[in-house]
Amino acid sequence: xxxxxxxxxxxxxxxxxxxxxxxxxxxxxxxxxxxxxxxxxxxxxxxxxxxxxxxxxxxxxxxxxxxxxxxxxxxxxxxxxxxxxxxxxxxxxxxxxxxxxxxxxxxxxxxxxxxxxxxxxxxxxxxxxxxxxxxxxxxxxxxxxxxxxxxxxxxxxxxxxxxxxxxxxxxxxxxxxxxxxxxxxxxxxxxxxxxxxxxxxxxxxxxxxxxx
Amino acid sequence: xxxxxxxxxxxxxxxxxxxxxxxxxxxxxxxxxxxxxxxxxxxxxxxxxxxxxxxxxxxxxxxxxxxxxxxxxxxxxxxxxxxxxxxxxxxxxxxxxxxxxxxxxxxxxxxxxxxxxxxxxxxxxxxxxxxxxxxxxxxxxxxxxxxxxxxxxxxxxxxxxxxxxxxxxxxxxxxxxxxxxxxxxxxxxxxxxxxxxxxxxxxxxxxxxxxx
DNA sequence: ATAGTTTTCAACACTGCGTCAAAAACTAGA
DNA sequence: TCTAGTTTTTGACGCAGTGTTGAAAACTAT
Numbered sequence: 001x002x003x004x005x006x007x008x009x010x011x012x013x014x015x016x017x018x019x020x021x022x023x024x025x026x027x028x029x030x031x032x033x034x035x036x037x038x039x040x041x042x043x044x045x046x047x048x049x050x051x052x053x054x055x056x057x058x059x060x061x062x063x064x065x066x067x068x069x070x071x072x073x074x075x076x077x078x079x080x081x082x083x084x085x086x087x088x089x090x091x092x093x094x095x096x097x098x099x100x101x102x103x104x105x106x107x108x109x110x111x112x113x114x115x116x117x118x119x120x121x122x123x124x125x126x127x128x129x130x131x132x133x134x135x136x137x138x139x140x141x142x143x144x145x146x147x148x149x150x151x152x153x154x155x156x157x158x159x160x161x162x163x164x165x166x167x168x169x170x171x172x173x174x175x176x177x178x179x180x181x182x183x184x185x186x187x188x189x190x191x192x193x194x195x196x197x198x199x200x201x202x203x204x205x206x207x208x209x210x211x212x
Numbered sequence: 213x214x215x216x217x218x219x220x221x222x223x224x225x226x227x228x229x230x231x232x233x234x235x236x237x238x239x240x241x242x243x244x245x246x247x248x249x250x251x252x253x254x255x256x257x258x259x260x261x262x263x264x265x266x267x268x269x270x271x272x273x274x275x276x277x278x279x280x281x282x283x284x285x286x287x288x289x290x291x292x293x294x295x296x297x298x299x300x301x302x303x304x305x306x307x308x309x310x311x312x313x314x315x316x317x318x319x320x321x322x323x324x325x326x327x328x329x330x331x332x333x334x335x336x337x338x339x340x341x342x343x344x345x346x347x348x349x350x351x352x353x354x355x356x357x358x359x360x361x362x363x364x365x366x367x368x369x370x371x372x373x374x375x376x377x378x379x380x381x382x383x384x385x386x387x388x389x390x391x392x393x394x395x396x397x398x399x400x401x402x403x404x405x406x407x408x409x410x411x412x413x414x415x416x417x418x419x420x421x422x423x424x
Numbered sequence: 425a426t427a428g429t430t431t432t433c434a435a436c437a438c439t440g441c442g443t444c445a446a447a448a449a450c451t452a453g454a
Numbered sequence: 455t456c457t458a459g460t461t462t463t464t465g466a467c468g469c470a471g472t473g474t475t476g477a478a479a480a481c482t483a484t
Binding site for chain 2: 461462466
Binding site for chain 1: 251327335387411
């Protein structure tokens with residue numbers, strides 16, 4: 001322990017943004033940049049501190065560890081991720097177009113921040129802080145997805161298994177596919193990838209072959 | 213550099229198993245045990261060496277790094293993984309039963325060695341040695357899968373997209389599901405998981421809802 | 425100005441990595 | 455069996471990165 005605020009800011013208190021708040025934010029932003037460049041395991045705390053204009057030991061005034069900082073980075077991007085799929089999650093029926101649009105938004109984000117997104121969402125042991133945030137986010141995403149599936153099942157669409165399992169599979173499939181797409185940027189045609197993925201998710205969940 | 217043999221033994225030379233060969237093997241076996249206990253990042257070379265009965269610096273006589281040893285561990289288990297799915301890969305038509313059997317074999321293996329399998333096959337940056345073996349193995353698996361899909365397509369089964377993409381998706385789905393199953397051993401019923409996964413793969417690739 | 429708080433930093437101790445050269449154990453030929 | 459050569463083992467060294475601490479410096483509010 002010994003940090004400025006709790007690891008992941010729950011609800012910020014209403015005080016004016018003091019110098020420390022700014023520094024903390026610039027640390028998060030600097031980290032996002034640095035984490036784009038190389039695997040997190042190869043990033044030193046010295047580097048992160050330097051990128052934000054402080055010395056290494058100063059870093060520990062703001063965060064307990066590299067992982068805690070990564071957790072903050074992830075945390076600040078959750079809102080975006082929620083937005084991405086909300087259109088489709090709110091829609092009814094299969095609505096392949098909305099699904100594809102959501103996936104396209106996700107892919108666009110992964111093309112930029114894929115490097116650390118991979119480490120945050122795919123790595124088996126990302127450290128306790130990240131683990132916690134990841135679980136929350138995945139849980140949340142799966143629950144909403146799960147609800148949609150149940151809704152669709154009630155509306156008479158064929159569904160191929162327990163909704164919660166299917167939801168998790170779909171989310172995993174999406175993440176893994178984006179991860180691959182980031183790792184081999186030019187191996188696949190982007191449009192084809194999105195089409196295939198959208199269809200794959202629909203087939204996976206609803207057992208339906210859409211036209212086209 | 214400075215190791216006894218090349219990182220990943222291609223084809224062992226025909227000499228009798230000298231003392232060093234035994235030690236190397238016991239190092240691999242000890243590592244498999246140790247890697248079951250905790251995340252690889254938390255395992256020290258000292259620990260691995262100790263588990264095989266030598267000192268830390270002695271380790272480097274056999275392997276360049278922890279990752280190189282992990283690569284050797286993975287390498288020695290490739291044959292098993294190949295066997296698992298070969299029945300289904302060789303069969304024709306959907307053959308859900310063969311598929312389910314193959315998946316069941318895989319799940320059984322993951323229940324034992326899931327910890328390091330996750331790190332070898334899911335972690336974004338497992339180190340160059342492991343990366344190489346993983347790529348080879350995944351490539352190989354996907355190719356065989358891909359061939360089966362093409363075969364099936366020719367035989368008149370509906371297929372939902374480019375075979376190579378579908379194959380990769382199916383493999384990713386399987387790995388991710390097994391990984392989840394390892395991480396939360398008692399969250400899902402094993403039989404249900406296998407049924408759902410088998411059906412999911414069939415739907416994903418062939419767009420078919422099987423009876424049952 | 426000044427007392428209290430927030431922020432910064434240099435110095436320290438610690439863990440784990442990788443290298444090296446010398447010692448020890450092993451092997452084969454005379 | 456002795457011996458020269460090879461394989462294996464080891465302790466000691468230097469290095470990089472971590473996390474802590476206590477004091478200095480920079481702020482803030484009275």
